[in-house]
Amino acid sequence: MDFERADALNQAVRLLSLRHRARAAALLAPLGLHPGQEALLLELSRSGPMIQAQLSEALGCEPPSVTIMTRKLEATGHIRRAPAPSDKRASVVELTESGEALAGQVKLLWCALAEETVAGLPAETVAELPGILTAMTGNVDTRRPRRSRER
Amino acid sequence: MDFERADALNQAVRLLSLRHRARAAALLAPLGLHPGQEALLLELSRSGPMIQAQLSEALGCEPPSVTIMTRKLEATGHIRRAPAPSDKRASVVELTESGEALAGQVKLLWCALAEETVAGLPAETVAELPGILTAMTGNVDTRRPRRSRER
DNA sequence: CGGATAATGTTATGCGCATAACCAACCTGT
DNA sequence: ACAGGTTGGTTATGCGCATAACATTATCCG
Numbered sequence: 001m002d003f004e005r006a007d008a009l010n011q012a013v014r015l016l017s018l019r020h021r022a023r024a025a026a027l028l029a030p031l032g033l034h035p036g037q038e039a040l041l042l043e044l045s046r047s048g049p050m051i052q053a054q055l056s057e058a059l060g061c062e063p064p065s066v067t068i069m070t071r072k073l074e075a076t077g078h079i080r081r082a083p084a085p086s087d088k089r090a091s092v093v094e095l096t097e098s099g100e101a102l103a104g105q106v107k108l109l110w111c112a113l114a115e116e117t118v119a120g121l122p123a124e125t126v127a128e129l130p131g132i133l134t135a136m137t138g139n140v141d142t143r144r145p146r147r148s149r150e151r
Numbered sequence: 152m153d154f155e156r157a158d159a160l161n162q163a164v165r166l167l168s169l170r171h172r173a174r175a176a177a178l179l180a181p182l183g184l185h186p187g188q189e190a191l192l193l194e195l196s197r198s199g200p201m202i203q204a205q206l207s208e209a210l211g212c213e214p215p216s217v218t219i220m221t222r223k224l225e226a227t228g229h230i231r232r233a234p235a236p237s238d239k240r241a242s243v244v245e246l247t248e249s250g251e252a253l254a255g256q257v258k259l260l261w262c263a264l265a266e267e268t269v270a271g272l273p274a275e276t277v278a279e280l281p282g283i284l285t286a287m288t289g290n291v292d293t294r295r296p297r298r299s300r301e302r
Numbered sequence: 303c304g305g306a307t308a309a310t311g312t313t314a315t316g317c318g319c320a321t322a323a324c325c326a327a328c329c330t331g332t
Numbered sequence: 333a334c335a336g337g338t339t340g341g342t343t344a345t346g347c348g349c350a351t352a353a354c355a356t357t358a359t360c361c362g
Binding site: 202203214217 | 342
């Protein structure tokens with residue numbers, strides 16, 4: 001691929017990251033959330049209580065990041081951490097009532113953000129977008145170097 | 152749009168951002184660069200010497216970020232800052248010789264990264280990807296609230 | 303068994319990004 | 333010509349992310 005095209009693509013990804021995150025930040029600010037935290041709440045809302053290692057996996061970020069984020073969300077009262085009964089190392093984290101309420105708010109914003117993001121694009125394109133983006137993500141994902149032969 | 156679809160889309164964007172950036176970081180590390188810095192070098196390589204405000208505009212990040220990044224790239228000797236002759240407030244920044252060499256290296260990596268990113272996608276999709284991503288970026292861009300009437 | 307290895311979580315540190323507050327220099331307009 | 337607003341840049345602070353180094357607990361195996 002020539003540099004022009006490559007640059008256009010890489011830069012497009014970078015700018016989309018920046019602006020999409022900035023827009024999310026603007027929408028989440030009234031709820032007192034910073035971008036990234038909503039993903040944690042949504043994941044807990046989707047899958048129920050889970051251990052930090054699982055959160056790290058689901059969110060696609062490293063354990064130290066999860067430690068910090070959970071600490072802050074615990075401080076603001078949206079999640080709760082308790083020692084896991086079966087493993088003295090682990091701590092299971094779950095939504096509090098206020099956290100569940102907040103997750104509900106986030107879901108509304110999330111729909112608005114998605115619609116805003118793909119406004120004006122042909123419906124067909126919108127339909128295949130998640131698949132395309134996920135494929136691209138998989139192409140550059142270095143988090144699971146093993147496991148490439150999975151069935 | 153229902154929450155399922157919206158969530159799939161927003162999450163896909165978030166994960167692509169994380170992984171694409173992480174992959175870029177891994178490629179740039181051998182050059183001693185952190186992700187984000189390559190954009191500054193490439194912009195200078197594209198457009199020649201320019202003022203920090205223009206860099207801020209081109210990179211899509213805020214002036215304080217540019218201040219820090221230029222300071223670090225100056226410390227590593229890849230760029231040079233000089234007072235602007237026509238405006239005592241401004242400082243024009245340009246690549247040094249080592250900066251130009253580094254930009255050349257980055258261009259090679261950039262092509263590799265782009266190819267890696269779109270591997271396996273149909274050529275047609277790849278062709279329209281930059282346009283799609285740029286359109287999405289424009290949809291959520293809150294940086295230019297003015298200028299909306301530019302057809 | 304018991305010792306090596308793996309997995310969970312934390313602290314420390316650093317980078318890119320953001321906002322808010324501020325100074326200095328450059329326009330304006332009346 | 334000068335008061336007031338605008339623009340260019342910096343500092344301070346905070347967040348999400350990363351890696352490296354570490355302590356603790358689980359697990360595997362000879």
